[in-house]
Amino acid sequence: MADAMDVDSDAPRIQINLSTRDAAFAVPLQTVRVQTSLRRFGLSTLVNHLLESPKPIPFDFLIDGQYLRTSIDEYLTSAGLSSEKPLDVEYVRAQVPPTYIGSFEQDDWISSVHLSSSAGAATILTGSFDGTAQITSLSGQVFAKTMPYHTQSVKAVTWVDQPSLTSSDPASFLTAGMDRTINLWSYQHSDEPPSSAAPLSATTTYISHKSTINSLSYSPSTSQFLSASSDNTIALWSTDSSLLPTVSAPQPTSFSRKRRRTTQKLPNTEKKGPLAVLTPHTAPVSQITHATDPTAAYSVSWDKSIITHDLVTAQVVDTRVTQHPLLSVTTLPSLNLIAAGSAARHITLHDPRASSGGQQTAVLRGHTNAVVSLARSPESDYLFASGSHDGCVRIWDVRRVAFSADTDSEDKTSGSLFLIKRESGVGKVFGVDWIRDVGLVSVGEDKKIQINRGELMADVTVLDQTGR
């Protein structure tokens, strides 16, 4: 079988053990003898040949946790290995740098983004600093815009019921921002964007926080959502309004009074209080996210800690203290890792499980400003993207990180896999989201929604010939 590959019988050869963690690409024969002069492309061709796939799929090869970027021969020389021994090679689907697809401009800075992934109805929900949220299609058409219920900037948006073409139920989403309130909006999706999009009006207003709400996290399985605020608190809410206590509307501030006068009268909304308020943090809570288990959540704060909450009892399960104020968090469920972006320009990886001993940390360096948004890859368990105030989105591969036992040694660094700059060239990135149907979407100070997409099967052939 392996002889099929050989061209020059005199060339030095090495036995390699091919393996993959992706069941879709498992090959029947796992040990082959190949020439040591082969590079990634040759190996990729070999695997495609073994898979007998109709269309070649680009593969990347990991040897001892590192991507093969040279020929096998050169790798052996640099690693000081002998070609006598069989080499364990893990192959993964190659990551190609996400290419720029397009960007859509809005009126003001965009603070947050959330993508809906329902089949056929991929939409982009964005929150803006002007206090509105917008739903945009992939073609850049604005499906809907919210009415200015928020008197100040919207800082967080999240879908509750994602729009789909199949169900006739209205979709709904949540927005929250500097005006300390969370609004629930319902939205009826239609394939054709309305010619004159009537602004949406909020149905419910959730009132508890005393300061800017920085983050929202919705868990579909429990129909509950969490909000993290700069008043050091986390509030637990439910989308089922009947479960929440009704509260009175806050007295309008002078700011809102002035604003109200200039705008049209807004319909009243239901005012609801929280299910629970969690106050384990001592500084502004910057982001919160649900764990795989919907009864658990992770929150990060300026007080440098990552806290694991049990939402059922509203108790703190675990507290991890890092060395820098943290601004963003995301989970990598299959790896049991939490990635946290800090104000000190790096991302740390933590294992939240108590059994891990609590100290397994890796540090990813590369950003030059605060890391404010993290999004895991829909395609790979090992990838995630980070958006930073330095105006860049970086894509990281966890496999490239060597884990170290102690947190203090910050030597374990790694560069990012890919770097995506703003097409406009300026401004901070405030939010990123990444789903399969849309791609990697980032929003920021340049008022633009920028879409990048990793190339999939369609373009593989072309790419492969370029040698990547």
Add this chain to the structure above:
Amino acid sequence: MAPSASTRKRSRAAVEAEKPATSDDEFEIPEINDDDSSEDEDPSTSDEQSEDDEELSSEDEEGDEDDEDIHSDEVPSEDERLPKANGHVNGDASDEQSSAEGLDDDVKIVTGADGNPRYIYPEIDPVYDSDDTDAEETNTIGNIPLEYYENYPHIGYDINGKRIMRPAAGKALDTLLDSIELPKGWTGLLDKNSGAALNLTAEELEIVKKLQRSEITDDGYDPYPDMVEYFTNTVEQMPLSSAPEPKRRFIPSKHEQKRVMKIVKGIREGRIIPRKLQSEEADRPEFYDAWADDAPPKPGHIMNIPAPKLPPPTYDESYIPPPEYLPDEKERKAWEEQDPEDREKNYLPRTHKALRLVPGYKESINERFQRSLDLYLAPRVRRNKLNIDPASLLPTLPPPEELKPFPSTCAAVYRGHEGRVRSVAADPTGLWVATGGDDGTVRVWEIFTGRQVWKLKASSDEAVDSVTWRPTAEGRILAAACGNEILLVVPPIFDPEEESKSKELLSAGFGYAANKQQQQGKKEAPGTWSKPDSDLEEDGVVVTITVRKTVKYIAWHRRGDYFVTVSPDDVRRAVCIHRVSTHSSQTPIKQKSVTKGIPQRVQFHPSKPLLFVATKRYIRIYDLARGELDKTLKPGARWISSIDIHPQGDNLIVGSYDKRLLWHDLDLSTRPYRTLRYHDKGIRAVAFHHGNFPLFCSSSDDGTVQVFHGRVYGDLMENASIVPVKALKGHKVTSHLGVLDVDWHPKQPWLFSAGADGTARFWN
């Protein structure tokens, strides 16, 4: 038996000859001794003795009777006396003998030769235990040559003063006989002491001979011993040992090889330089510079300091100087007339036809002496240069990495102000930052995103010089100085509850102030508290305080009820303290004149009722409780720009326009503990971190902000440790103005700076 007969004869003659000798003695003695009493005894004793001596000596010497005759012939005068004396003596002697034998009378009276009676006393028997008869008779004449006694019968005197009579000279025949049969060792000489013939023994003769030959007189010394040949030139045919030749004789020595290898190694390493090659020797210069190195430095003692070199001689010291060096008459005269001490040179150039005609140099000794004096009296000291590495003098500072966290990069730029940003202040909650600028606006920004969330147009023509937040947990009040107005603002960015609470806090004083004014009436307050106009009120301004002159700086008291303002233009009421709860203003420091200096900055002490007022040169600390001056600090700066007090209250930093940042320890002294010069231009603002981080910073017109790590220890014995950790560069210098204000985040190690380039920046 002939000798015995001759002795007898001679002894007689000796006795005869002796008697007159005694009489001679009697004459002589008084010349020496003036004692009369003893005078008489002596002759008798001498007589007795001489007789005994006569007896003894007679045995030895013989045949001298002829000599006596010769004597008597030659000196007739003596001979005449002799018979008389002899007669007397003889009689005396018989008398003596009889008296001695008779043992009766003690004194005999005898008629002397001169006819006078003479007392002769019996001889005293001294009854000596010892017998001294064998004592050698010595002549006491000393160094007088014997010839002097040739004419006398005696040859000298013995120890008792008795004459030693000349040994009787033998008759010619006797002498002839004697000469015929010469005694052994005869020399023909007379013993000086005894007058007898001096005979020498054979040994003595031998010694004399040896002395004459200048040989060693030692007996048995052989000057020419037979040679013993210890080493011979004859080669023995047979070896000393019949053992076979040892092996070591013909294998090379290991020891030698070791030594050779040592040398070879030394040569290879360059430690040993082998003898120079011939070619190098040939390269030697043909001529030497005789003056170059006349005294090669001695490699001697470490303390040896070579004498300083004299300058080499010049042309005019030559014995044939070029003619232009020779002095003419006038010069010569002038030189001669000059005082020797004033002369430029202590010689006149002279010419000589040949070197051999050069006379001795007169001044040579003098000059040598002077030179020696110079060398001796002016001690030469070896001056040790201190080779100190300047880096080692600097204190070892911990690396900045260990002092993390501190701000290092610019995380956000707050753009919006038109014109300079004059002032920056972080909200006590740490979420917002307020800035005030030349465009008359007060703006509030979100820290991380740099989003402007609120803006107040305070004035259209005046700049906002200072903004500060009330430093308390509740009550979100921002004080902004705009022209001669102070605006107390509640920005509408907070929770409505908090906002209304803050507004109440501010407006509560209106009623109080109204009551008070009614009571007091006339007295003019330094500040007027009033409600703003409706536009401003809608923007969140609650109270406006109007003072006389432009307010440059506002500082809050930690409790938030008081704040103090500075209007440097108002000489008499430069410092005003305003009370929020009563809407009252007062000038605590009554200043009579400008001499005390124009206040630049003021600060409340963080815990004590003290007010720090910084004038151009001094910082005066007023005790507000007692209302008096507590202390005056003298930082030594020319023009103080800003001050800040450490949150613990014992330390103070002062920034000055002359580029210096001064750290005062209030417990130590009124002088600065440390002066930090890290800026190229004047310092505009200084600030301590008022949270948990031991940080402070200074901003300057050079566009940088210097961040320092300044740890203050609770122990009074330990001084503060100050380490510069970072220079933050980013602000552009516009019209010679750089960073105008700085403020720290209340809880995080984050810094905000306001620049003249129209931006404010956030550093983390």
